Amino acid sequence: MQIQQIHHVAYRCKDAKETVAFYGRVMGMELIGxxxxxxxxxxxxxxxxxHIFLDAGAGNILAFFELPNSPPMGRDPNTPDWVQHIAFQVDDVDALMAAKQRAEAEGLDVVGPTDHTIFKSIYFRDPxxxxxxxxxxxxxPEQLAQMKSVAxxxxxxxxxxxxxxxxxAWLHQKEFADAE
Incomplete structure (x- = not known):
């Protein structure tokens, strides 16, 4: 099998219209279908x-299903809340900080930035x-090569x-040291 890229990733949403508005307003994604x-x-x-399709940039599509006849959405109680997430890439740390300000201006509870050494990130929730x-x-490039060499x-x-x-362990040594 020769994969070219991910066609789309689909999740369930509570309300398609609210989801389209949120991802457009907060994440800058256009509804494309x-x-x-x-x-x-x-x-x-x-x-x-x-079934809605949002342009996540660079040929990436994020999709959602609203299922009105199914039981209310839930989470797998055996999977920690932080595990399942959707990660989006921005150009640089300045763009990351601008995304943080944008999310906070929407009244979202934002965690971070968290320093993973090879990237920095923020976290928040959609509707x-x-x-x-x-x-x-x-x-x-050396850090990425080092990671790949031991994977x-x-x-x-x-x-x-x-x-x-x-x-x-070098990836989070600073983050854990700062927490102590």
């Missing part, structure tokens, strides 16, 4: 939906409760021990 049907095309199951991350790269060894060690390998 909508599909609505009474039946699911792939399964033929009767389940009315509104459906999805955790969003906005990130700006700060990595050097397989880390996964292999984790598979055996289920304890965090320390190969890339």
């Amino acid at each position: 909508a599909i609505a049907e009474d039946k699911v095309p792939s399964t033929k199951a009767p389940d009315p939906y509104m 459906s409760g999805h955790r969003l991350e906005v990130a700006a790269w700060t990595a050097t 397989h060894a880390m996964v292999d060690e984790w598979a055996v021990t289920k304890k965090p390998p320390r190969h890339t």
Whole structure:
């Protein structure tokens, strides 16, 4: 299989109109399409939906489904709240700080910036409760090469021990030191 790029990533939303407005106003994303049907095309199951598509830049599409006949949205109670998130990239740290100001001006509770050494990021939630991350790269080519060079060894060690390998501990040493 030769993947060219991600076509779209789809999530559920509570309200399609509110979601379009939020992502347009806060994230600068344009609504580029909508599909609505009474039946699911792939399964033929009767389940009315509104499927919206937002331009996330550089050929990336973020999509949402509003499902009025399904039970209310919920989260997997066995997955920590911080795990599932959508991360968006901006040009630089100045753009990241501008995104933070924009989100705070909307009354959103913004966490960060968090310094991951190779990038800095902020976090907040959309109207459906999805955790969003906005990130700006700060990595050097050497740092990225160092991470890549140990990635397989880390996964292999984790598979055996289920304890965090320390190969890339340098990424958050400063962040954890500042918290102490």
